[in-house]
Amino acid sequence: MKALRAPLLSLAFLLAGCQSVLMSPSGDLAVQQRNLILTSTVLMLLIIVPVIVLTLWFAWHFRASNPKAHYDPEWDHSTILELLIWSAPLLIIIALGAITWVSTHKLDPYRPLDRLAAGRPLPTDARPLVVDVVALDWKWLFIYPEQGMAAVNEVAAPVDRPIQFKITASTVMNSFFVPALAGQIYAMPNMETTLQAVVNRPGEYQGFSANYSGNGFSGMHFTFHGMSEEDFARWVAQAKANGGDLSRDAYVKLAQPSENVPPAFYATVAPGLYQAILTHCVQPDDPSCLSRMQAPLPGGEAGMPSHPNSSD
Structure with missing residues (x-):
């Protein structure tokens, strides 16, 4: 434990200067973006956490030393399991897609604000x-x-x-x-x-x-x-x-x-x-000036002036 004390104290000292400004913003637009991050993270964790927990449980339950574990080498299909495996991620994807579509328009940086803060x-x-x-x-x-x-x-x-x-x-x-x-x-x-x-x-x-x-x-x-x-x-x-x-x-x-x-x-x-x-x-006299580039040419059409070294 004494050997770990110095690295842990060093890590705590370094983290003491961190500021989670993205998670505690002071502007309503940033708050809505923060909430979007949190909502998306929670929705993804609804899949990730059960998968991790079930993976560890399967490894522990079906260990070689557990005589109570049922071993069925002929098993190859379960309708209930297939529905769970496919329906849960599909629902999460649909929810994330709907949130992404709505927030893309609602949080468009070009869109004028419709509120100062929530409520x-x-x-x-x-x-x-x-x-x-x-x-x-x-x-x-x-x-x-x-x-x-x-x-x-x-x-x-x-x-x-x-x-x-x-x-x-x-x-x-x-x-x-x-x-x-x-x-x-x-x-x-x-x-x-x-x-x-x-x-x-x-x-x-x-x-x-x-x-x-x-x-x-x-x-x-x-x-x-x-x-x-x-x-x-x-x-x-x-x-x-x-x-x-x-x-x-x-x-x-x-x-x-x-x-x-x-x-x-x-x-x-x-x-x-x-x-x-x-x-x-x-x-x-800046040659990259857009007004000069769009100035009418001798023929009356707009375009870029010819380079002085060009053969045209």
Whole structure:
């Protein structure tokens, strides 16, 4: 026992720092996803546990030293046993299929929320807080179009107010993930994904990229603040008071690869910056700008302009 004490104490010490945030989230969408995990696990255990128990019981009961065990080498079929073997898993599969179909539509990240929490429907006059999210190398840019400000590696939202994240990336694919809030969703260049969410408890929650994107990936973390409406207004005012100007030139400098970037704020944002980032048109002469690619050709048709070195 003394030999096992040190390894057990070490294991307990390591596990003491673990946080089961996925099992105790603070956002209704994450709570529903947690409940889906628990329901699916219980349904599968209805098959797994009896199979394990019966396997051990059969091995013990039909051991060679048990004279009471009935041995019938001619036995090959039992209708009751066949019904149990096939009907129970079939019922579980049907139940899991129905739950998957319903939850796929109900928890669609693009679907507007219809409730703030269990038993609390969404008020008819509720307006979502829109946050434009840009995954950079290797940091996160959050633009608040309604508030006219932006933040790097820090984001906040009022408690019990729907949030609409519009997500894209500057160069490579990333994955936007706040475990306490909702499931992960990918951020891809020249594409926009959407995540509807709500936070139900005030606090500070960790967010990060869940998709490897290069050297600085391990430091691509941010803090999500859930706060009251009054605290959120103060957070916005403080960000505007201490922030600079996010012009297009400032964005180009910000988008350069950098690692472990501390939080920063911008009091103003250039008009149409997020849409320009989405279409790669921050710099008008960028050859990857979608507006240029779709510009009318001399013949009047839309298409990509010819490469200057092409023979066409």
